[in-house]
Amino acid sequence: MTLQLTRLHAYYGKSHVLHGINLDVGEGEIVALLGRNGVGRSTTCKAIMGLVAAKGSIAYRGHNLLGLRPDQIARLGIGYVPEDRQVFPTLTLRQNLELGLKRAGRFGRWRLEDIYALFPNLRSRQNVAAGQLSGGEQQMLAISRSLMGDPDLIVVDEPTEGLAPKLVEQVREMLCEIARRGAAILLIEQKLTIALQISHRVYVMGHGRVVFEGTPGEFAKDDSVRRQWLEV
Amino acid sequence: MELLLVSVLNGLLYGMLLFMLASGLTLIFSIMGVLNFAHASLYMLGAYFAYEISRRVGFWVALVIAPLLCGLLGALIETYGLRKAHRHGHVAELLFTFGLAFIVEKLVLMVWGPTAVPYRVPPELDFTLFSVYGTHVSAYRGFILLISAAMFAAIWLLLTRTRMGFVIQASLSHPDMVASLGHNVPRVFTTVFAGGAALAGLAGVIGGNYLVTEPAMAFSMGPIVFVVVVFGGLGSLAGCFIASLIMGFVQTFAVVLDISPADLLARLGVAVTPATPLAEVLRVPLPRIGPFLPFLLMVFMLLVRPRGLLGTRDT
Ligand SMILES: Nc1ncnc2c1ncn2[C@@H]1O[C@H](COP(=O)(O)OP(=O)(O)OP(=O)(O)O)[C@@H](O)[C@H]1O
Numbered sequence: 001m002t003l004q005l006t007r008l009h010a011y012y013g014k015s016h017v018l019h020g021i022n023l024d025v026g027e028g029e030i031v032a033l034l035g036r037n038g039v040g041r042s043t044t045c046k047a048i049m050g051l052v053a054a055k056g057s058i059a060y061r062g063h064n065l066l067g068l069r070p071d072q073i074a075r076l077g078i079g080y081v082p083e084d085r086q087v088f089p090t091l092t093l094r095q096n097l098e099l100g101l102k103r104a105g106r107f108g109r110w111r112l113e114d115i116y117a118l119f120p121n122l123r124s125r126q127n128v129a130a131g132q133l134s135g136g137e138q139q140m141l142a143i144s145r146s147l148m149g150d151p152d153l154i155v156v157d158e159p160t161e162g163l164a165p166k167l168v169e170q171v172r173e174m175l176c177e178i179a180r181r182g183a184a185i186l187l188i189e190q191k192l193t194i195a196l197q198i199s200h201r202v203y204v205m206g207h208g209r210v211v212f213e214g215t216p217g218e219f220a221k222d223d224s225v226r227r228q229w230l231e232v
Numbered sequence: 233m234e235l236l237l238v239s240v241l242n243g244l245l246y247g248m249l250l251f252m253l254a255s256g257l258t259l260i261f262s263i264m265g266v267l268n269f270a271h272a273s274l275y276m277l278g279a280y281f282a283y284e285i286s287r288r289v290g291f292w293v294a295l296v297i298a299p300l301l302c303g304l305l306g307a308l309i310e311t312y313g314l315r316k317a318h319r320h321g322h323v324a325e326l327l328f329t330f331g332l333a334f335i336v337e338k339l340v341l342m343v344w345g346p347t348a349v350p351y352r353v354p355p356e357l358d359f360t361l362f363s364v365y366g367t368h369v370s371a372y373r374g375f376i377l378l379i380s381a382a383m384f385a386a387i388w389l390l391l392t393r394t395r396m397g398f399v400i401q402a403s404l405s406h407p408d409m410v411a412s413l414g415h416n417v418p419r420v421f422t423t424v425f426a427g428g429a430a431l432a433g434l435a436g437v438i439g440g441n442y443l444v445t446e447p448a449m450a451f452s453m454g455p456i457v458f459v460v461v462v463f464g465g466l467g468s469l470a471g472c473f474i475a476s477l478i479m480g481f482v483q484t485f486a487v488v489l490d491i492s493p494a495d496l497l498a499r500l501g502v503a504v505t506p507a508t509p510l511a512e513v514l515r516v517p518l519p520r521i522g523p524f525l526p527f528l529l530m531v532f533m534l535l536v537r538p539r540g541l542l543g544t545r546d547t
């Protein structure tokens with residue numbers, strides 16, 4: 001097991017958002033985490049990265065992540081792509097990518113060339129301030145930036161939100177390529193078709209808990225899960 | 233003409249000194265969200281340290297050592313004070329730096345007494361560089377300009393050309409993301425705080441003997457530096473630079489231009505008589521409102537443009 005969340009609770013000040021999440025991600029596995037808006041999917045991501053107060057246990061390759069700082073968690077090999085992308089607006093696209101490296105000039109399985117090969121339009125935009133990029137370009141950048149740190153597990157929060165169909169397809173290919181290179185993915189995704197297509201296992205959240213766990217096939221068979229926990 | 237030239241020079245000097253203080257404060261404020269009330273105290277300590285060092289081993293040693301001491305002090309304050317206070321929220325942080333400013337003032341009073349110390353311009357630089365229209369411009373003023381311009385260039389290069397500068401820039405907008413990429417953000421905070429403290433110390437070293445080194449210098453400088461930060465806008469060093477120069481000029485010219493709003497109105501053909509509304513206010517000469525003109529400008533700025541000149545987010 002790469003990542004294992006056990007009875008995870010998370011809080012924003014006094015408000016209690018996660019009520020005992022159990023979830024795990026295996027080596028090289030793509031796991032989709034689904035649920036309605038506001039159910040706590042992003043909070044789960046933040047808890048993994050050490051960005052919210054949490055209780056319970058988060059184990060990653062024998063380390064307990066709870067109590068570690070985000071940079072220590074990242075250095076254990078976890079990458080994070082937040083839902084609001086958080087590109088650094090005053091830096092150029094390329095400088096953003098370079099900040100993804102944990103040490104200057106030390107590339108892992110992803111080099112700039114690999115990124116530009118997958119997202120050709122990023123190459124011509126290298127020297128543009130990230131704040132000037134389009135939403136789609138910012139999303140590609142946010143994913144690519146976290147890859148520069150050579151993670152073994154990448155937590156991606158709603159990467160296709162607000163993207164045109166062509167870009168959605170590019171992101172999908174990117175995710176498959178990440179998995180092909182051996183990294184595990186925890187994917188938060190609203191678009192069911194993509195999530196079911198590329199993931200090995202699916203979790204559904206409701207009321208701050210996990211209400212379904214299974215393969216995409218099992219999920220597709222069980223219509224009641226979808227009706228009760230996903231459709232509005 | 234002569235008056236204008238000298239005032240421009242003085243305004244520029246004062247503005248550059250302000251910038252040396254305000255640049256550190258603005259970086260600290262933007263990155264850490266802490267309004268450091270003790271920032272000007274480090275400026276004062278820089279001047280007193282420089283006084284002590286220069287009377288023992290000379291000004292040039294003081295120029296290097298005093299800012300370093302202030303930087304070290306800044307690192308200690310951040311690591312052992314602010315970081316602990318931070319856990320209890322912004323109010324705790326604010327009160328902590330506020331308390332610190334008072335403690336420093338009392339300590340300075342105890343050690344050096346209530347009157348100004350004789351911290352003087354070094355003799356090597358105490359000569360007339362050139363004279364215009366009979367006004368002598370001392371070499372030391374040129375030196376202040378040189379040092380502050382070099383400082384400005386150094387900060388600029390650091391922020392825009394080095395990896396550490398990129399990390400600092402990135403932390404201005406998304407500190408959590410910077411941390412999530414594996415950068416030690418607390419250490420960035422300490423570095424920025426120490427750097428800002430060192431700059432404040434340097435301003436004290438070169439400003440203390442140009443102006444005056446006394447226990448009140450922190451509290452007379454503090455508010456105006458705060459004004460510069462708000463006016464220039466959070467997260468923008470360029471805005472801070474422009475604001476520093478504006479405030480430098482405003483303060484200098486407000487002292488020498490002995491006119492009142494009423495005079496200006498008179499030139500426009502509007503006479504102010506005792507019957508005019510606010511006549512009392514309009515007749516106040518500029519030198520009398522000079523000291524709080526910057527605050528008026530700040531309030532005005534907050535009303536029309538809350539994020540300041542070039543700020544990237546609201547104050
Ligand atoms: N910074 C915050 N402070 C307080 N409450 C928050 C904060 N962020 C999120 N919440 C609350 O926590 C709950 C879970 O939020 P979360 O962002 O995890 O939802 P989500 O499943 O990612 O959905 P979506 O992305 O559609 O908003 C929501 O009720 C939200 O209002």
Ligand SMILES: [Mg+2]
Nearest residue numbers: 041042043083
């Ligand atoms: Mg979300």
